[in-house]
Amino acid sequence: MKAAGVVVEYNPFHNGHAYHLQETKNITDADAVIAVMSGSFLQRGEPALVSKWARTKMALEGGADIVAELPYAFSTQKAKTFASGAVSILDALGAEEICFGSENGKIEPFLSAVHTQNECRQTLNEAIKKHLKEGVSYPKALSAAYTEIAGFEALDLSQPNNILGFHYTEAIVQQNSRMIPKTIQRLSAQYHDEAFATASIASATSIRKHIQSNSLETASGVMPSSTLRHLHDYHCTYGLFHGWEKYFSLLKYKLLTMSPAELKQIYETEEGLEHRLLSSIKSAESFKTFMESIKTKRYTWTRLQRLCLHVLTHTTKEQMKHVPKEETAPYIRLLGMSKRGQAYISQRKKNLSLPLLSNNKSFNHPLLQLDHKASAVYFSILPEPLRSLALKENYIQHPIRYDEDQELFL
Structure with missing residues (x-):
């Protein structure tokens, strides 16, 4: 079986994410899609709207076959560390290709930018410092430096998804991964948009803002019905969304x-x-x-x-300091699998290069303890006894299993 990988947060899962998963399958011809997903807290330093378990269900119903957690030590870091940790998990799980969304939409500029960095690192760093002295932000200085060194209109690294895509590509090279990077262009909505771009496409930022200030039903057009159901169930159970x-x-x-x-x-x-x-x-x-x-x-x-x-x-x-110098993950924690994903794991598990965790009882690592602590903080705002139940579930929960043929969780 062939697997392709995506790196996600699904905060929450929306129509743009569904499109990304479908296009990943189309352009990679993969039998299974592996999603490496942030846990309780996200790359911009925010708590996820709902728990990783609720978001795993959204992902599986939305088309992902395997969901693995990106540990806190990587998920709450700058783009380079975030990307490197995620790539190491995908590589360890045997993904042959990685597909990311970008503002650019073409893979050649990403490959060129990484090549330029490797060949002209000192000159590039000097150009970045020069532009920073001009008073521009670091992303703009980086983008201007690449354009200056490459001698043509290079990749716009002031755009958030382009930045992540660059670091995914960079990590593949640095880790000597056999994965092939591919990209698709983001649909109408941009990462930081606070208003719905169209009746069916919106950024996660705008959806969260809308959910916090309006009813869930008013956002029904930009999310799959399964996402709406899980959001509704979470709010009914816990009486809140996290923020x-x-x-x-x-x-x-x-x-x-x-x-x-x-x-x-x-x-x-x-x-x-x-x-x-x-x-x-x-x-x-x-x-x-x-x-x-x-x-x-x-x-x-x-x-x-x-x-x-x-x-x-x-x-x-x-x-x-327990994060390896190579910024690679020390384990894989599975959060969920479809039947297809379970078949893929069964085929691969004897040859994995990292420990595969289906629960936490037989494995210990300082970064896993950090994950547990982060989850404890995440659930601390819940009322009792729901708080204690959520903490217990997080520790003993086995991967969620989803039967995509019957459309039900096992």
Whole structure:
């Protein structure tokens, strides 16, 4: 069986994601699609709208055959580390191709950009520094440097999905993976769009904003009915959707009880940021106002949001030292499989290069413990006894199994 891979967050799964999965199957001719998906917290330092288990069900009903978790140590990092961790899992699972969405839509510029980096690294770094001194953002400086060095209109690395696509391609080369990168162009909606692009296509950002301020039914046109059902069931069960404001009182408590020296040990606390956070938290009345008070041109919203997340989970610099220097994952945790995915795993499991976890009872690793801690924080806002039940489920849950022929979970 041939497998192709995708790297996803599904926050939540929408029509654009369904298109991506279908096109991945079409252009790779794969028998199974493996989705490496972020767990409780995401690359921009945000809590997922609903749990990874609910999002796994969305993914399986939406066309994915295998869902594996991208550990917290990779899922909440800068694009390069995020991409490298995901690629290592796909490679270990035997995916022959990876297909990512991009603003560009053609793979040649990604291959060219990686080649330029490998051949002209010093010249490229000098060009990036020059453009940064001109006062532009790092993504724009990077994009301008590539255009300058390559001598033609290069890949626009100021676009979020192009950036990730570049790092997926880069990771394949650096890890000597046999995977072949392919890309499809994103449909109408752009990553940061806050309004629906069309009646059927919208960005996850706009969908989350809409869900938080309106009823689920008003977003029914841009998501599969299965996604709507899982979102509705989650809200009926727990009485909420997860978002930063729900965690703000916990974050404020953490910061108000930490000294500058303690905060300095938290991952990504650099250049005196501990003093900025401790000074601003005292008068902040919401997560939004807190973020607005600490954001600067030098420190982006995403950069600071990830730092706040590491404060919330008490993730230290010492703990992050367990991430391998190659930025590759040390294990594969399966979250769910279709019947086709289960057949693929059965065929491959004896030859996998990483430990395959179907539960957590017989395996231990510092990064897995970090995943458990992140899940504990994620579920901390739930009322009892639902909180304890969710924590227990997260620890003992075996991969979700989905029968795509009968359209039911086993």
